[in-house]
Every structure is written in C-alpha cells, then in structure tokens.
Amino acid sequence: MLKIQDVVIKFGGLCAVNEVSMDVEPNSITALIGPNGAGKTTLFNIISGVLTPLSGDILFAGNSIKGFRPYMINKTGIARTYQNINLFSNISVIENVMIGQHCRRDSNLFQTLFRTNYQVREEREIREKAMEILDFLGLAEFSDFTAKSLSYGNQRKLEIARALASTPQVLLLDEPAAGMNTTEKGELMDLIRQIQDTGVTILIVEHDMKLVMSLAEQVHVMNYGRKIAQGKPYEVQNNKDVIEAYLGTE
Amino acid sequence: MIGSIYGLIAMGYSLIYSASGLLSFTQGELLMFGAFLGLTFYKYANLPFVISITLTIAIMFMVGVFIESFIIRKLVKAKANLIFIVLATIALSIVLKNFAMLVWGSNVFQFPQIFKTGFVKIGDVNVDPTSIMAIVIAFIAMLILHFFMNKTRFGTSMRAAAQNPLAAKTMAINVSRTTYVTWGLASALAGIAGFLIGPVYGVHLEMGTMIGLKGFAAAVIGGYGNMYGAIIGSFIIGLVETFTAAYISSIYKDVISFLVLIAFLILKPRGIFNSKVYDEE
Amino acid sequence: MIQKKMKYIIVTVFLLALPLVFIGNSYFLLLLCTGMIYVIAVSGLDLLFGYSGQISLGHAGFFAIGAYTSAILSIKLGIPVVFSMLFAAGLATMFAVLIALPAARLVHHFLALITISFGEIVYLFVSHADPLTNGFSGIGFIPSPSLGFFVFDTNMKYYYFLLVIVAVLLMFKNRIIKSRTGRAIIAVRENIYASDGIGVNVKNYKILSFALSSFYTGLAGALYAHLIGFISPESFTLNQSIIFLTMLLLGGMGNFYGPIIGALVLTLGTEYLQVLGNYQMLVYGTILLLIVVFIPSGLIHVVNLRNLRKILHKRTTAEENDDNA
C-alpha cells in the first residue's frame, strides 16, 4: 500500500531520517515507535508531503508521491492527524469536517455564485456526510460548538474525523493517545479498530506501549533517524537493540 | 547623508523585530516627532545644541517605553493576532502625526543653522557642515549601540531575550524590561534621526512617512532583524535614490525605492542576510 | 421561516422608502450613496482580511484603479459606463492576482508592507502620469451610468442603482462564504498547515481571495468615480486604505453585518464630525487604536446580534452558526 524506500532527510547537517525503508500492508495497523527525537514525526512529515526527502522514494499504491505538496498527497488518498493539534479552531466542529471533504468535491466559484442545483445538492451532501462521520466518532452532539471549545480528547477525535472526511485509503495518526487517560485510550483503541474495519490502512506513531502492542500487527522501531528493528509486537519487545534504545536496559 | 538617516531608522526596526518579532509602523512618525521636539528645544526654548539633542533622545526613549508598556504589551498578553499589533502601530502612527499637527500645525519649519559657515570645502565639492555632523553623529550612535549590545551585561541579556525569551526567563532575566528598553532604544534612534535630518530638509508633518517606509525597505534588504544588515541596506537605498534623482527624475525616486523593496520582498525576501519571512515555515 | 421572510420584506421596504424621506436633501443622499460604496469596498476587504486572514494596506490602490480606469474609459473611449465599471473592476482584479502571486506567501507584516508599497505606487502613478490621469488636477465631468435610456444622474437614482448592486454583491459574498470555496478560504485563515494537509491548495485560495476582494473594491472605486463625477489622487492615499481598515475593524470582520455597520457608521459619523476639520484622521487613528486594543472583534460583537436574535426568535444554535460562518 505504502512503501518507503531508503528515505534520507537532513536538517542543517543533522541526519534526521537516515535511509529508512518500510512497507505498510493494505488494511493493516502498523505502528512506528522510538524515543522522542528519533525521527518518527519527521517521517510522517515526509509521507504527508510537508518535507521532501533528499533521496529515496515514497510509493503509494505503486506510484511515487515524492515531491508532492501536502494537498496533493491528501487527494491521492493519504490523510493525517497532528501531534500538536492543528484544528480550524474558531469555526464549528461540523465545518471542520466539511472542510475535510474539500479534495473530494468540485463545485466551483460560478456554481457557488449562482447556486446551481449541482452546488446546492453537493452542499447538502457535504453536510450530511460530515454529520455521519461525527456520529461515527461520537461527536455529533458537539457539531455546532467551536472546535477550540472541545476537550482535549475530543479535539484529537475531531482531527481524526476531519482526516476521515477526505475518504483516505491510508490514515496517519501522530500520537493520538497523547494526554488521554486510561478510559479514553481504551475508547480510542476501539475506534481505531473500527476505522480499520472500514477498509482503511493505518500507520500510527505512539508512545503508549500498551496501545501499540495490542493494536499493531507490525511494529517498526526508529532511533537516531535510523530504523533499528521491525516485526510483530512480541518480536520487537524482545529485540535487544530495542530494549537498549527505547524500552530501557537493566 | 540620507543613507545614514535610513540606517538609524532601519536599526530601530531591526531592534524591535529581533526583540519582539514585530513590525512597528511608527518609526517614521517617531522620527517626525523627534524632529519637532528638537526644533522646539533648539529654536523656541533656545537651549544649546547638546542639551537639545539629549533631551530629545531622553523623551523619545520614554515614548518608546510608553508605547511598549501600554499598547504592545497589552496586545501580546491578550495573545492578539500579530496583524492586530501591526495595525495598532499603524493606528498609533496616525495618532502621532495628527497629534503633532494639533501641537505644531501643518507648516514646514526651518531649523535654524547650527553652524555659522554655509559650506565646507572638501576637495572641489562644497559640503554642508550640518550634513557632515549628521553623518558623524549617526555613526557615533551606531557605534554606541553596537558597544552596548555586545559588551555590556544588559546588552547581552537583551540579545539573549530577543533570541529565546523562554530560556532568558529561566536565567533570571526580566524579559519584559529588556523588551521595553528595546522599544525605547528604537524610538530614541528615530528621534536622533529626526533631529539630524531636520536642519537639512526642514521639519514638517509628512517628513516621517516616506523615510519610515524607506528605512523599513532598508531593513528588509539587509535581512530583517539584522542590525548590521540594516545599515548596509540603508546605504543601498540611499545610493539608489541619489542615482535615480540624479539620472532619471526626482519624481520617480520614491517609486524606484518601492520597486526595489517589492523586488527584494519577492525575489530575495530573506535579504542579504537571513530571516524568516514566509507564512508556511 | 415566515419570520425570516418578514424580516427581509421589512428591511427591503425600509431601504426602498428611505430616500423618499430625504427628498430635497440631496446632500444626505450623497452621503448615503458614499456609505454604500464603502460597504462594497469594505466587504471586499473583509473577504481578504476577515475571511482569508491576509492583510492589505493597499486597498486604496485597487479603489483608485477602479475609479481611474472606469473614468478614463468612459470619457476618452466613450465606453458605456456599466461596461467601463466592470472592466475597471476586472483590471483591479488582475492587479491583485499579479500582487498575490508572489506576495501571498509572505508573513503578515511583510504582506502589509508590500500592499502599502503597491498602494503608494498607484498613488504616485496617478499623481504623476499627467497625460492619462491629469495628475493632481484630477479628472472631472465623469459621466453617470445608464441602462438603455435611463440615466442614473441624480443622487436619488444613483441610490437605487447602488442598492441593487450592494444587494447582489452582498448576496454573492454570503454565498461564497457558505460554500466549499468559502470554507477553504476560512481554513487558510485558521490554520495553514492543516489546510494544506487536508487538501486545500493554500496558495490558490490566497490568490483567489485577493482577486475577489479587489474586484469588490475596484468596482466600488468605479462606482465612486461616477457618483462624485470628479476624482483626484488625494482620495486614494494610504489614509484611504486605513479608513477602509478602520471601518472593517469597527464593524467587525469575518462577519456578514460587520462591514455594513462599520462603513455606514463611520461615513455618517465622520460627516457629522466635520467640525473637527483637519483632525478627522486623528479621530480615525484613535478609533482604530482603541478598537484594536479593546474590542478587536468589532462593534458587531459588542452589540452581539446573535444574542439579540436568540432572544427574539429562539432560533436553534445551528442556524446561528450558519450565519456566523
């Protein structure tokens, strides 16, 4: 589904991501773990087009998406959430999700100015679909609240809702459980599984080991911009390098 | 001559920018204000030159401190959008200009001659001694500022606070104090510039607007937020203008300066040195 | 729904009847017309600053391009005024795109600066390009617009002419805002990274809002030229750009009613403050400063219309959000 090949990126001499490769299988949940500063978010930024790698390639469904701007990447079918929440905070929850559908709709300025039937119908569809997604995530009751008035946990959910609105094939989740308590984390895990059930491939960066180990089918471990291990959760947990670099040594 | 005046203004912009990441549109009007203050002290109160300029500097410093403490800080505290702060400085410049009109009227004032002789001969060229004095004083002001910023403890703490206010706070540095001192200094620089340019070009309400914008252009060309770049940028703008006036037409010297500014903003927005200009970074 | 319709009818009747009260008071009608032209110009600025979050301190430039182009075309080439106006607005739009292409990437204060420079260049151009613009003496005897044989040559007729244009333009503005396009523009204002990440081509929408905005302001400029019949450079200085901004901020930006309130209040208000004479700009400056520091969201939020309406109509929150989007 998503194939990362020997990707390299440098920030002022420092190699933030160094020849990292990984495969993400269709409809799987794949986790990316590693200590802070290991290059996980940087890799996310590369996949989603915020950064362009110096060398290497990123293939999505067999086609290179290297050098695409983020909005193009979104259109090809990859959506993401952000570690430090990036919502449209002064507008309503439902409008956030409506904007999420931007790349899947096509009414233009003239249809808008003259409110053609097409535009009116599209507008209704956008609203209905946004409501459906909010329902799915349990945010329907907040649809008219401003995004910034939501609780932290709900803001994270809204990020997911907005990403889902673009009907992605691959969903990148950057630390979705950060700042959540145990109950909220449990709900989040269920939610991620449900999203997978709709046929979406999920790549997740997360620090919470419990969540990663119980959700992920495949785990990749990064340290120092390099990939140091990959495998099934239990394989990774018993990997010497991983214990040394991340999980902690005796 | 005009280059060194732009230099003083441009340094003011750079100081404020590096300390607060803000653009103050008041520099030009502060220059005008300084010129009027100087005029009042020197011509009407008949104070000696040195005392007049010192008083002007002192008052302008206070004006800068006042602006920071009562307007800018309020907005920053309220987490106002950057653009509102920019707007506030624009509003302030309008208020300053019209306040000056209220006090001094809208006539053009002649600054009395400071030197007895009309001209000094350097080689074959006649040079106005006032201009020479302006350049010398501007130069001295820049040197003092350089020394203050680099060699004194308070100057170092100002640079530190400008670079990384968070870290500076953990160092027992009173960041709000370094910030208002910065605004004070920027305002004082504009005041000196006004005082120096007054005797050469006359003192009037509109004198600051163009100089302010061009000083800003100079700061941009030099790399916004870089004091030394600002000085170089000023001389570039000064030269461009002099040449345009001499070879093309003095009407278009302002147009050309703006075109140079726009060209720089578009083609080389980081200036000769470096600074952040894009929205998406 | 019925109440909503009633409201529209009442407002329409009021607006249609308003000039009848002032028959004979041509000056007041002129003022009202000027106010409406400002409503258009400021609504345009609102599309840019209020909705897409990009500042412009050069809107007097677009206003000038609109005014001069239409005046020159109608006088020198004899093009019918309605067409010269549209052409003028189109030219203003073109300039806006040219500016926005490189400038839309710049951060706020640099954008402020580049738009100031643009405004100043336009001002300097119209002041000095004598063969075309007649320099500081200005252009006079600008013809009134006409439709067929009907000429809008009195302030009363012009008022109705403007009323239709304002209504159409405001309706368009409202439609844009409540559409996919409008939401993308708002997204750009709210969060550039997230917009880009969710499929909004940030640069295109920034340019689009510049274009839309200057179309409004350019058209307002043309309407102004043909209303007053005389234009000279001094109406198009940086001060004019600041007046637009003050109106927008006073009324409240990113809001349907904000520009209307701001433009009308300031036009009528400052006219009655004529006694201030030279100190008019001092008043503007002070107002702007006070708004920015104390009520950055503008009058509209002080006289919170939403709350008022909630009490009057008990409408659902959903509709309110709709109105405020």
Add this chain to the structure above:
Amino acid sequence: MEKTTVLKVEDLDYKYGSIHALRGISLEVNEGEIVALIGGNGAGKTTTLRCISGLLDAPESGNISFYGESIVKQKSDKIAARGIMQVLEGRHIFSKLTVKENLSLGAFNRQADYASTLQYVYTLFPVLKEREQQEGGTLSGGEQQMLALGRALMSKPKLLMMDEPSLGLAPIIVRNIFEMITKINKDGTTVLLVEQNSKAALNIADRGYVIESGRIILTDTSNNLLNNEEVKKSYLGEK
C-alpha cells in the same frame, strides 16, 4: 534527622484554555534528593515544571512553595533569582551567542563568585572550555545539553529542574549526562528530573512520581517503582 523540604507543590490545577492539563498535582522535593517525575507524552510533566518556574500564567488553584515561601504568583525572573533553575526541554541555548556568553547569562543575577563557578562548570564539562568562543548553535546535541546544564549551574541553583535531558541524545551521551547529574547532586544541588526515559531516570533518582493525564497516580522510592508491575508494563515496556 528531619529533612528540609525544598519544594512543595500542593493541589496544582492548570488549564490551557479549555484543556485541563493539571488536575491536582502534589509533590515534594527534599534537600539533597534527586526526584524523578515520569510519565508519557502529554501527561503534564513539562506543564508542572513550567508552573513551578513561573513560565506559565498563574495556575487555576493550588500552591507552590520554595523553602516554605509561596512562589505561586511570582514572575519567572524572580523565581529564578531565588535559586530555582530550569533546564528546558530541547535545551534552548542562545544559539547566536558564544558558549561563554551563554554561561555568563546563567550567572545573570549573581556576579560574586563568577570566576570560581565558571571554573567548576569547566571542570565538569571540559569540552565547554575548549569551545568557549564558539557560537552555541554550532555545538553538537550532547554539547548543547552540557551547555544548558552548565549555564543553569552558573547561578549556583538551590534546586535544579531538568526537563527531558535525554531527549534526542545517543545512549552513551545520555549515560554521561546522567552521571553528571548524579555528581552535581553529590556536590550539593537538589534535582527535580522530568524524564520519559523512565528507567534511566529512576536509576539515579531517590524517589519518583508517576504522572498520567495531569494526575499523580503513583509515588514511591525509585527501587519500588522500578519493581512495580503496573509501572513496568506501562512505562518500562516489560510484560
């Protein structure tokens, strides 16, 4: 012997707008101790430290006292001047200033024994002396962390607070930094350490607090925490 309490945090509540970041944090640091505060990303560790050092607005409720005196509404520069020095997450050195200027700013409010303190810092981190005239930004990550630590020590703090000192550093350098923290502690500085690398932190700490969703959920001696099943599972990655 009764230990002196250096820092006492009681029932601290903090909100960033609508986000309730801290919900009643209480903790104590006694003289001479190393205390570790551990927890996942977003749990509230950094917020706690910044509340103590006055970098944030005043908290909703709760009290912070330093040697018995409340410091809860004081400004950051006053708090730093009292002797609470914080090494920020991500180091935050002044990258355009030289190493020496950086260090001298650490001693901004005390000049008396400047020379001897500088000597002490240079003996701890000889590499800083070598790089004295270099700009801070040109140092490597590990050197920057040393500079940040050295800069904090220049003020001879009574309480040193470190936020994620191991962030983005190679294991060998982390070990080095942690050894230095132990040494500084032996030389008489009390330390409050915030870490995600829970194991490394608990290994050098006397006591630890575990924070989750803005609450302290567990506190004990380091040894007990290291052997606690729940902690092992959630934070040490063991089964």
